[in-house]
Amino acid sequence: MIRFSESNIGDLVIEELYPNFYFQHSCWRILLILTAFISLTITCFFNSLATNGSNNLFTQRTEGISENHLTEFSPARWTFSIWGIIYIWQALWLIYAVTRIPRKSNISYLYIVPNTLHFVVFVFFIINMILNIGWLFIWDRGYFGWALFIMFFMFITILIPTVITHILLQPNRSIYFNSKRKLDIWLVRILVHNGLAACSTWLYLATLLNLTIWFSHMYNKDFPSVTDASTAALVFLFVGMIGYFICENIIFYCSLAYTFSPWFVLLYTLSGVQSNHNKRNDIADRNRLYASALLIICCILFIVRLGLFIVRYMRNRIPTIREP
Numbered sequence: 001m002i003r004f005s006e007s008n009i010g011d012l013v014i015e016e017l018y019p020n021f022y023f024q025h026s027c028w029r030i031l032l033i034l035t036a037f038i039s040l041t042i043t044c045f046f047n048s049l050a051t052n053g054s055n056n057l058f059t060q061r062t063e064g065i066s067e068n069h070l071t072e073f074s075p076a077r078w079t080f081s082i083w084g085i086i087y088i089w090q091a092l093w094l095i096y097a098v099t100r101i102p103r104k105s106n107i108s109y110l111y112i113v114p115n116t117l118h119f120v121v122f123v124f125f126i127i128n129m130i131l132n133i134g135w136l137f138i139w140d141r142g143y144f145g146w147a148l149f150i151m152f153f154m155f156i157t158i159l160i161p162t163v164i165t166h167i168l169l170q171p172n173r174s175i176y177f178n179s180k181r182k183l184d185i186w187l188v189r190i191l192v193h194n195g196l197a198a199c200s201t202w203l204y205l206a207t208l209l210n211l212t213i214w215f216s217h218m219y220n221k222d223f224p225s226v227t228d229a230s231t232a233a234l235v236f237l238f239v240g241m242i243g244y245f246i247c248e249n250i251i252f253y254c255s256l257a258y259t260f261s262p263w264f265v266l267l268y269t270l271s272g273v274q275s276n277h278n279k280r281n282d283i284a285d286r287n288r289l290y291a292s293a294l295l296i297i298c299c300i301l302f303i304v305r306l307g308l309f310i311v312r313y314m315r316n317r318i319p320t321i322r323e324p
Contacts, residue, residue: 023104023108023109024108025101025109026109026111026112029111029112029119030101030111032119032122032123032126033094033097033098033101033111033122034098035122035126036094036097036122036125036126036129037091037094037095037097037098039125039126039129039130040087040090040091040094040125040129042129042133043087043129043132043133044087046132046133046136047062047083047087047132047136050062050136050140051063057137058136058137058140059140059141060140062136062139062140063077063080065139065140065142066080066209066213069144069213069216069217069221070276070280071209071212071213071215071216071226071229071230071233072212072226072227072230072231072277072283072284072287072291073208073209073212073229073230073233073234073273073287074209074212074273074276075209075269075272075273075275075276076272076273076275076276076279078272078275079268079269079271079272079273079275082202082265082268082269083202085198086195086198086199086202089191089194089195089198089199089261090125090195090196090199092191092195093191093192093195093196096187096191096192097111097117097122097192100117100184103181104179105175105176105178105179105181106175106178106179107175107179110181110184113175114168114172114175114176115168115172116165116168116169116172116188116192117165117168117188117192118164118165118168120160120161120164121161121164121165124157124158124160124161125157125158125161127157128154128157128158131150131153131154131157132154134150135147135150135151135154138150142217144210144213144214144217144218145214145218147210147214148207148210148211148214151203151206151207151210152207154203154206154207155200155203155204155206155207158196158199158200158203159200159203161196162193162196162197162199162200165188165192165193165196166193166252166255166256166259167255169185169188169189169193169255170254170255173185173319173324176324182324185319185324186324189258189259190258193258193259194258194259194260194261195261197259197261197262198261198262198264198265200262201261201262201265201266202265202269204240205237205265205266205269208233208236208237209233211229211232211233212226212229212230212232212233215228215229216229223282227284227286227287230284230287231286231287231290234287234290234291234294235290237294238294238297241266241294241297241298241301244262245301245305248305249304249305249308253308253312253317253318254317254318254319257309257312257313257318257319258319260305263298263301263302263305266298267295267298267299267302270291270294270295270298271295273291273295274291274292274295277291277292
């Protein structure tokens, strides 16, 4: 008895409906996807070296540098373990991207059409990984101004693929439907959208933390300067949080309906900041209040977000399980 998986059946249907179609691979696209995966592997290797402490490449632990330059925006040490989760998420969506190479839509191979994972996504991801490795060395040497500059571009180079993948899914849904590939729509949302969005959110927060550390270093850890820089970081965090809430619930609520990971990252990081504040006695009352207020606001916005999601789902205003 022969058993067919959903993928096999999809390919058989395509070949039966389009017997004269000749699906041709794109070698440079395949190379780009594989290079992106290899670049992530290399980046994880360098990060492990930087995390473990002094060796032939790095003079001190990455976390140790942050601990030696604490600001009022610094989260608790356990917060930085999120890097591992983020890298695993990136690996998962890249593995999924690799699985699209041999599989077909009704027009071409999945990695070509539908063009949800545009080749630009992989280009920017590779650039991001290169910047990541460069940041590790510059951070290790204590060049905090340059580290801030690179971290900002790390944020930009991961934000662009995040936006691109969200934009390209909606107009390509019909191709997934016609190709019997509805599962891929959910895989894109869960792995690609949420994976990249989680990374974007964390890099935004890391950029703000780098900003406060740079100010602290530049002004020789002067207390008023560190306090002001931390206040500015908290304000930027509030602006970013409100901006994202407006985008996902008012402007682009259909495309961002299933992208929840930014809220998990925000809640996790703000909890880390709050935890660190509770252990320290050198935090200005102003920033204690601001950080606590931000955590409460974040919880409220997330609850509102869930409520809007449920209402829109029940009214079929957003994609559903039956009509993804």
